[in-house]
Structure formats: structure tokens, C-alpha cells
Amino acid sequence: MYVARDWKDYELIDTGAGEKLERWGDVILRRPDPQIIWPLEKETGKWREVHGHYHRSSAGGGEWDMKKQLPDRWTVSYDKLKFHIRPTNFKHTGLFPEQAANWRWMMDKIAAANRPIKVLNLFAYTGGATVAAASAGADVVHVDAAKGMVQWAKENLALSGLSDRPVRFITDDVFKFVQREERRGNKYDAIIMDPPSYGRGPGGEMWKLESSLYPFLESCMKILSDNPLFMLVNSYTTGISPTVLNNMLSMTVSRKYGGSISAGELGLPITTSGMMLPCGILGRWES
Numbered sequence: 001m002y003v004a005r006d007w008k009d010y011e012l013i014d015t016g017a018g019e020k021l022e023r024w025g026d027v028i029l030r031r032p033d034p035q036i037i038w039p040l041e042k043e044t045g046k047w048r049e050v051h052g053h054y055h056r057s058s059a060g061g062g063e064w065d066m067k068k069q070l071p072d073r074w075t076v077s078y079d080k081l082k083f084h085i086r087p088t089n090f091k092h093t094g095l096f097p098e099q100a101a102n103w104r105w106m107m108d109k110i111a112a113a114n115r116p117i118k119v120l121n122l123f124a125y126t127g128g129a130t131v132a133a134a135s136a137g138a139d140v141v142h143v144d145a146a147k148g149m150v151q152w153a154k155e156n157l158a159l160s161g162l163s164d165r166p167v168r169f170i171t172d173d174v175f176k177f178v179q180r181e182e183r184r185g186n187k188y189d190a191i192i193m194d195p196p197s198y199g200r201g202p203g204g205e206m207w208k209l210e211s212s213l214y215p216f217l218e219s220c221m222k223i224l225s226d227n228p229l230f231m232l233v234n235s236y237t238t239g240i241s242p243t244v245l246n247n248m249l250s251m252t253v254s255r256k257y258g259g260s261i262s263a264g265e266l267g268l269p270i271t272t273s274g275m276m277l278p279c280g281i282l283g284r285w286e287s
Contacts, residue, residue, distance in 0.1 A: 004100035009076035016040025098279035103132035110136035127153025245283025
């Protein structure tokens with residue numbers, strides 16, 4: 001398991017009965033998590049003193065019950081990186097803190113390369129990986145189909161004091177963007193992707209991970225440089241094993257470039273119990 005241990009502005013305080021208790025800066029939130037199938041031992045103290053509690057609806061979706069007044073958004077820091085946090089209608093906050101394990105890894109890889117590195121971040125959301133890669137000195141192209149998420153990512157880059165870095169923000173269907181980059185002859189030294197289980201592009205394009213991921217990886221192979229540094233695939237799709245990502249990377253990038261592959265779970269430490277919460281999977285290829 002790849003564990004994001006070095007947060008100061010985020011803490012997974014406790015878990016149980018399908019919910020997690022988190023600290024985001026000075027704000028305490030209570031949110032559902034389908035991985036938490038063990039009981040809640042004591043619903044006392046901070047569990048009852050939250051700023052906001054997200055309740056799922058039996059009809060689907062859910063809503064926030066705000067117990068205390070919150071600003072529209074606030075800021076958390078990871079190392080020198082800064083991010084805006086805002087509770088959304090879909091329980092998320094705009095950041096997945098477990099991804100810090102990947103941010104640290106890619107920052108170290110880029111800094112140690114001692115050469116210019118061009119990174120492509122696909123399904124890039126609010127830009128955690130974009131900000132991390134830019135902070136390490138990479139040129140970055142950030143692509144997401146949701147205009148609002150791209151704007152949020154721009155704000156995170158500025159918040160981190162990196163507006164002068166060479167970062168391009170693009171709102172587009174990632175599959176079509178990669179195909180156009182191939183036709184243009186553009187190449188990248190590193191590719192990051194965090195594909196959803198299901199999705200639609202701006203023109204209604206359908207994405208289903210089980211049928212779309214492998215052909216998409218094959219397309220990405222065509223825009224890797226002759227000397228690539230890494231490829232990172234994240235997944236939060238239920239039922240997909242890290243071994244699946246390992247196998248796909250073995251059949252694509254490793255077959256052509258050699259290198260090494262590592263795959264496993266992403267996790268967060270739980271303060272109260274000392275246990276780990278699994279938060280998705282990853283597959284990493286590196287030269």
C-alpha cells in the first residue's frame with residue numbers, strides 16, 4: 001500500500017459504520033465511504049462536533065447538513081502546494097488527499113531527471129498532479145472534460161504561486177485530445193491519468209473503464225517520447241485489482257520501453273485506530 005503519511009493540513013481522524021471523520025485545515029467533515037464496512041466504536045467527541053455532515057439519500061445522491069458556518073471555500077497546504085477546498089453536491093471536496101503519495105513520487109522523479117520533462121495530465125480534475133508536476137519543474141498539459149474543474153485547477157496553480165509555470169489548461173474529451181496530439185506529432189515524457197468508471201465528454205462521448213482503458217493506453221503509447229520518464233494510472237473503480245493495471249502496463253509501455261512497474265493500493269492512516277483506509281489503486285511504470 002502507498003500511504004500518504006506526511007500531511008499536516010489533512011487528517012483522517014476516525015472511521016466506522018460507512019463514514020469517515022476528516023480534518024481539512026481547521027474544518028471537520030463527516031462523509032460516507034463505501035470501503036468502511038466495520039462498525040463505529042464510539043460516536044462521541046469530534047463525531048458530533050463536525051462543521052458539515054454529508055448524508056446519502058436512498059433515492060441516490062445526497063446533501064450536506066452544515067452544522068457550523070463555513071466559508072464558500074478555504075485553503076489547505078501540502079508541502080509547498082496549496083489547494084482550494086469546497087464541499088460539493090457529490091460529497092467530494094475537490095481534493096483526494098491519498099493522491100499525495102503520487103504527488104511526492106512524481107515530484108521526486110521529475111526533479112531527479114535533470115532534463116526538461118513534459119507531462120500530460122488526463123482526467124486531471126482540480127489539478128493536484130498538475131500543481132505537483134509544475135512545482136517540480138515540468139511543463140504540463142492539463143486536460144479535463146469539465147470546464148468547472150479546469151477553472152478550479154487554474155486557481156490551485158495560482159494559489160501555489162506557480163502561475164508563471166508553463167502549464168496549458170484544456171477542456172476537452174481526453175480520448176479525442178490524445179488522438180489529435182498524435183496527428184500533430186506532439187510527444188510527452190510522462191503521462192498521468194485518473195480515469196472515471198463512467199463518463200461523458202463535452203460532445204456526449206461515452207467512457208466505460210472496463211472497455212475503454214486498454215485502447216486508451218494504446219493510444220497514449222503513440223504520444224510518449226523516445227525517452228519517457230513515467231506513466232501513472234489511478235483507478236477508483238470498484239472491482240478492479242492493482243494486478244489489472246500491472247498487466248495493462250506490462251502489455252503496453254513496459255513491452256516497448258522496458259523499465260519497471262509497481263502497482264498497489266493507495267491509503268490513508270487513521271489516527272484513532274492506527275489502521276489504514278484503502279482509497280483506490282494505482283499502477284506506475286518508470287524507466
